[in-house]
Amino acid sequence: MKGFSLVHIGTEIRERKRGLHQIVSLMLDSTYYDALEERNEHHQRKNEDLFNSFTDEEMMYYYVHQRKHIRKDRERKETTKTEYLRILLQFYQYAVESESFLRQDLDYYIEETILKNLRPWHIRNFQEYLSTVLLGKGGKPYSPATLDAKMTILKSFMKWLYETKYIQHPLHKEILSTSLSEQEIPNRDLYYHEVKQLLDYYKDHPINYGLLTMLAMTGLRIQEIAKASWGDVYLDSLSGHYRLRGAGKGGKRFDKLLHPSLYERILAFRERRHVSTVLNPSDQGPLFPTKNGDYYQYKNLSNYIVRIIERTDLPFVKERIDRITPHYFRHFYAIYSRQQGADIFLIQKELGHSDRKTTERYLEKVLQREQEIGLMWKEQDF
Known part of the structure; x- marks a missing residue:
């Protein structure tokens, strides 16, 4: 040193x-x-x-x-x-x-x-x-x-x-306990109608549209997106879908499905940045390059996402006590997947959580609603 x-x-x-x-x-x-x-x-x-x-x-x-x-x-x-x-x-x-x-x-x-x-x-x-x-x-x-x-x-x-x-x-x-009460746990839930509003707002902005769609449709951490390479994208011969390979938190490998709509938006992002849209496994350039063609520093990218969300001035954004960060989209991924019928174990695996309890915290409100006693009532009796 x-x-x-x-x-x-x-x-x-x-x-x-x-x-x-x-x-x-x-x-x-x-x-x-x-x-x-x-x-x-x-x-x-x-x-x-x-x-x-x-x-x-x-x-x-x-x-x-x-x-x-x-x-x-x-x-x-x-x-x-x-x-x-x-x-x-x-x-x-x-x-x-x-x-x-x-x-x-x-x-x-x-x-x-x-x-x-x-x-x-x-x-x-x-x-x-x-x-x-x-x-x-x-x-x-x-x-x-x-x-x-x-x-x-x-x-x-x-x-x-x-x-x-x-x-x-x-x-x-x-050291005295600092564990959080249920009321003190930050609310990072994000729901489909909110994400859809953000995407609709930026549908004519290839940069923001691509980044927000990537967060919403993969559940990846902002660090994982920032360091992803174009060469890590491949066409899966088994399913016919495009996928993204990479390493996440703790070195855990992931292999993410890129839905056709997401892949199109990635290509639109890259076209706007004037970089190649032809798949090339040896291309170690960034999946989402900056204006200069460099990799994003993940904190800079995270701050950028926060700013573009606040810039929409959408009602649900203004009503939030805390700023919506990229991490909220991981909660959205878990919540929407559950609403589409996914098992908690599968969601845990997709998000790379070591502990099932972490996934359950993401889904706390959804799971509570699923068990709501009022749903057992026969409404016509009233």
Whole structure:
């Protein structure tokens, strides 16, 4: 890591030499990981505890980059690592800035570490801070869903620190529950009549029409669409349909049907961008290229989708409390598939969910309506 040392992160934070965004970018470099592994092997040979000589900063770095699968494509993606680093460094910044308090608060203070000096009440203080600080959207406190996501990652990190014997107190057990009530779970449902309005609005705009149709008719994540290649599209000789191959979250392979109407809109998108519409398995160019012919950065593409939806000014869009993001279309895919008679297992498989419960959350309202007692009544009796 040229010009940067893990052991200096605390100083960088304390003296504000770099912003957290810069530090996250630097810590995404995984080249230091092998050196940390070698140190652990050295400890093992000497019958010493693993992580015996690690610093706080190295523990965070190792935790984020640690390898759990023999295949690299099954490891954490850079986007996941970025999110983990943001959350852990936010916590670490809070702890570093509280160092003078920690020194006064403890009878015995361990030098050159922050994490080993933390106690249960310090964790609860951070939770209180996080629930009130005005760092959420629109300068407001974090939403319950964001708080839950942050504390889930922090709890996992604290549990790992305890299990590796880096810290002596099971701080993960002191983290108060942040689980969401039914009312706090964000409503990301999107229904056919709403999607149809969006598609009708942009039917004369090949770029927006193609992108929105792709989201609606495949249920793919925006990351998967952004990195899809034209060469991954093929004509299936078995069914006669066009399909798209690719790798999704966690390296899971997918093979998606491209309905004729969707395929036509993909071609219209590509014609507007002045790129080839002839199938070519060796073409590694983007399926949906930018104006310059490059791959979209998925966050830029996601923000673009949000903007074009808001730009419609359709009534159902204005009535939403939250902005409609590309992820809502995965909910639509699940809901519409269920309404067309698809089994939950098939929907789970199509969306690439590891846990059936995730799929059931997408379908919660639909499943409730299917079991509604009132449907058993004989209306003519009244």
